[in-house]
Amino acid sequence: MARVFSGIKPTGHLTLGNYLGAVRRWAEVDQHRSDALFCVVDLHALTVEHDPARVLRLSRQAATLLLASGLDPELCTVFLQSHVDEHTRLSYLLECVATDGEMRRMIQYKEKAPRERERGGSVRLSLLTYPVLMAADILAYGADEVPVGEDQTQHVELTRDLAVRFNQRYGHTFVVPRATPPVVAARVMNLQDPTSKMGKSDDSGSGIVHLLDEPAVVRRKVMRAVTDSGRDVEYDREARPGVANLLEILAACTGGDPKALAGDYASYGALKKDTAEAVVEVLGPIRARHRELCADPSYVEGVLRRGAEKARAMARPTVDAVHRAIGLVPAVSEPVPDPVR
Ligand code: TRP
Numbered sequence: 001m002a003r004v005f006s007g008i009k010p011t012g013h014l015t016l017g018n019y020l021g022a023v024r025r026w027a028e029v030d031q032h033r034s035d036a037l038f039c040v041v042d043l044h045a046l047t048v049e050h051d052p053a054r055v056l057r058l059s060r061q062a063a064t065l066l067l068a069s070g071l072d073p074e075l076c077t078v079f080l081q082s083h084v085d086e087h088t089r090l091s092y093l094l095e096c097v098a099t100d101g102e103m104r105r106m107i108q109y110k111e112k113a114p115r116e117r118e119r120g121g122s123v124r125l126s127l128l129t130y131p132v133l134m135a136a137d138i139l140a141y142g143a144d145e146v147p148v149g150e151d152q153t154q155h156v157e158l159t160r161d162l163a164v165r166f167n168q169r170y171g172h173t174f175v176v177p178r179a180t181p182p183v184v185a186a187r188v189m190n191l192q193d194p195t196s197k198m199g200k201s202d203d204s205g206s207g208i209v210h211l212l213d214e215p216a217v218v219r220r221k222v223m224r225a226v227t228d229s230g231r232d233v234e235y236d237r238e239a240r241p242g243v244a245n246l247l248e249i250l251a252a253c254t255g256g257d258p259k260a261l262a263g264d265y266a267s268y269g270a271l272k273k274d275t276a277e278a279v280v281e282v283l284g285p286i287r288a289r290h291r292e293l294c295a296d297p298s299y300v301e302g303v304l305r306r307g308a309e310k311a312r313a314m315a316r317p318t319v320d321a322v323h324r325a326i327g328l329v330p331a332v333s334e335p336v337p338d339p340v341r
Pocket of ligand 1: 008041
């Protein structure tokens with residue numbers, strides 16, 4: 001069975017984009033067909049200026065929402081990255097295989113570092129090294145597949161490079177993973193700016209639907225979505241990105257096809273109304289389940305504790321093997337390694 005690993009960073013409230021573009025597929029497909037791990041990658045939330053109380057709250061909330069969205073701890077492993085030391089243990093060792101040039105070439109670093117400089121003056125070193133930690137997240141578990149959006153494919157490429165390089169230098173240790181892109185129809189864009197992704201990091205925008213938004217809020221945001229000049233409802237991503245986005249959201253929520261759905265509408269208003277209702281319907285059960293889970297925090301804590309134990313047991317042998325391969329003396333408690341080759 002393929003092993004799947006993916007992570008979600010607790011830097012904002014989870015959005016409809018996170019759900020339709022990623023989490024729903026984890027719940028409906030990946031956890032059933034593979035040996036899957038889904039991780040709230042809290043350490044990655046510390047690479048830019050952060051508020052500790054907010055990260056704490058968002059990490060708990062993200063984990064709770066993953067469960068509310070249908071991830072089943074009987075079928076997959078759900079855990080917090082910082083609960084499993086193997087991630088940082090492996091990250092340092094991979095830093096000894098990666099180069100500074102590689103890090104500086106990462107698009108996200110090139111985009112985010114100047115932004116941080118503009119804002120506060122300094123760039124955390126962890127922003128530069130973060131792709132190595134991400135590689136460690138993936139390689140520690142011998143994941144074959146990494147379901148991620150386009151913006152993360154460069155990091156998965158780096159992960160592959162590091163795995164291959166390590167294997168060549170120090171002997172075969174890592175599975176070389178590959179990125180599996182999400183289904184095309186589920187790329188949800190910002191309702192106010194349909195050429196940019198509905199990301200969770202820019203929280204305030206009225207173009208972002210959060211998983212926990214009340215129905216009235218969802219309706220307001222969808223009804224105020226930016227559409228395009230013109231009046232016919234046509235599915236054309238280039239010329240009519242706003243309308244195309246609504247059609248894709250509607251299609252993703254109802255299981256239809258955006259192009260076919262376009263033919264059902266004579267006005268933008270009717271399309272918005274149906275899209276709003278479809279989103280409200282999809283989010284309803286998630287909000288209800290989230291409420292139940294919040295009423296029983298010890299259940300969620302237990303899931304995360306058991307998840308971390310399972311994850312640790314999976315990662316530990318790989319990271320121990322990396323220690324040995326790279327030339328570190330095993331800790332006494334570790335199994336005795338093979339005789340010196
Ligand atoms: N970097 C990813 C993001 O910003 C999150 C992430 C961290 C991740 N580690 C991962 C995704 C491992 C997949 C696998 O969205």
